[in-house]
Amino acid sequence: MRFSSKRITRSFAVTISIVLSVSVINTLPATGSTASMGAMLENGILFPIVEQTNLGKIVTTPCNTEIVYNGGEFLESVDVVIDPGHGGPETGSVGANGLVERDLNLIVALLVEEELLSLGYSVALTRRTDLHMPIRQRTAIANALSPKAFVSIHHNGGAVRRSDVPGTEIFHHVSNPESKRLAGLLFEEIFEAFNNYWVPWVSTVHNGASSRLSEPGRDAYGILRNTPEIPSAIAEAIYLSNPPEAELMTLPEVQQNEANAITRAIHRFISTSDPGSGFKPSFIDGVMTGTGSARGCVDSEHEQDLEVTVAYANDEFASLTAAARKAGMSVEEFQMFGVHALDLFLKLDPESDSSQEEITAPAVTGSNVSTVSWSAESQVALARVGEKYGFTSSEVQKMGATLMVFLTSLD
Missing domain, CATH: 3.40.630.40 (Zn-dependent exopeptidases)
Structure with missing residues (x-):
């Protein structure tokens, strides 16, 4: 899911920059891997594999959109x-x-x-x-x-x-x-x-x-x-x-x-x-024009949404709710946005060594439960961050929420 900076308050400067960056990166077409990783084949449609994660394979759809995909037959x-x-x-x-x-x-x-x-x-x-x-x-x-x-x-x-x-x-x-x-x-x-x-x-x-x-x-x-x-x-x-x-x-x-x-x-x-x-x-031929862009390309639904549930302690949930309200988002949007921000940081510094960062997985227990529905496209961020840090989807979602709560406190 992509979010517009118009929804963020004027004082939320740090998050605005993240919104713009995420919007730019998420609208760039996927290039696909130059390495031979094979493809998944289902109903005559090929989904070339970009990356393997614990959540599933990241592939590109016919419109060249990255999604997390777990169907089809592997073709090496x-x-x-x-x-x-x-x-x-x-x-x-x-x-x-x-x-x-x-x-x-x-x-x-x-x-x-x-x-x-x-x-x-x-x-x-x-x-x-x-x-x-x-x-x-x-x-x-x-x-x-x-x-x-x-x-x-x-x-x-x-x-x-x-x-x-x-x-x-x-x-x-x-x-x-x-x-x-x-x-x-x-x-x-x-x-x-x-x-x-x-x-x-x-x-x-x-x-x-x-x-x-x-x-x-x-x-x-x-x-x-x-x-x-x-x-x-x-x-x-x-x-x-x-x-x-x-x-x-x-x-x-x-x-x-x-x-x-x-x-x-x-x-x-x-x-x-x-x-x-x-x-x-x-x-x-410096004036040649051609076709073949992704403009106007509409994908069919190739994979189901994924629901990820996270539990928060009372004080955590109160902070999350207040921060989301300040940003003009729902609690669900706020968590998802945080994961996209984490994915952005990985894209900006893909060579970072997570083993040196000593990041502890957040606890996902508590009396306040929040469930986010992730589309196959938005699951890519969830999968990449989880693969990077060895976290479950719930842990990644809570880490995204923690990041966003921290960012809202910077003003």
Whole structure:
């Protein structure tokens, strides 16, 4: 739960600064861990693991929000991660015939998965339905599962220059040679598959395998920028914005041929040392705009609330009630706010050694009982502080209350 500084009295200066800091930190998107910690899989949705705590696993949701999560099946790693680009309100390109890129990307991705499974590879898809998912979550999944290859499937838009050949464009990481090799193999296979058809193609000068940069040395695409250690590539097979190509892509045979081409490229990448081809120099596109943010992303309920009960002695509860009233909060909000403040301190000083701090767990007994309901998202602070100090959830909640009572006394 986030609280506004408007609810705090003017004299509560110290706590105001904490409110602002907590609000800023809690609204930052989770980045996910770069270490391979695996993911939890439930109902086709992957939740990459960020941290293991005594309260449960801290994971990121499809909207890239950290929650405490205890469901699903553990998936340690896979051979290949396939990312069907776009999803939800992010349609991507839309053909004149109404074919929507987000849907086509998923169709082809599911076909690729089927083909790779038939070859004996383990496969994960970042999404299996029409799901809004920011780039950070897609790359968090890839980083968590540490695949041998990570391919994001797209179908392009915008080109108008007529061409005798398909305008296939594959993008690779600017400084990862294996990413470049994967891109070269994808270009070979996808270009050849579509070159067997004749339609009035369109293309750009970037037809081939290259790196698109926002500035020298920096990949423009977050899919590549956020997975520097993984062989990753973005495949823009054809131009869906070109009506003849959009019509071609409605044919199940063509969709299957594209999937087969992507599968062959991935198989060659993993099983051979083939170098790939079609490479073009890196180029800077300083005005490129894209999708893939978490703005407007709404998660489903992935976990139940947790109720944590703490008992207070009479004098403790009297101090707590008075301090909460002074701050303009309920007793329940006040305790939760204190835990978020403790979590903030850990974020500001993540290297602190709790073993040197000699913090004794507070007693959680008494005749006055207070119960706080913690959402899966707010449980993250509870879990991290508890893991840091070896405290139970009740002890953390009371420690947060103790901190807040102390802060209110500073004025």
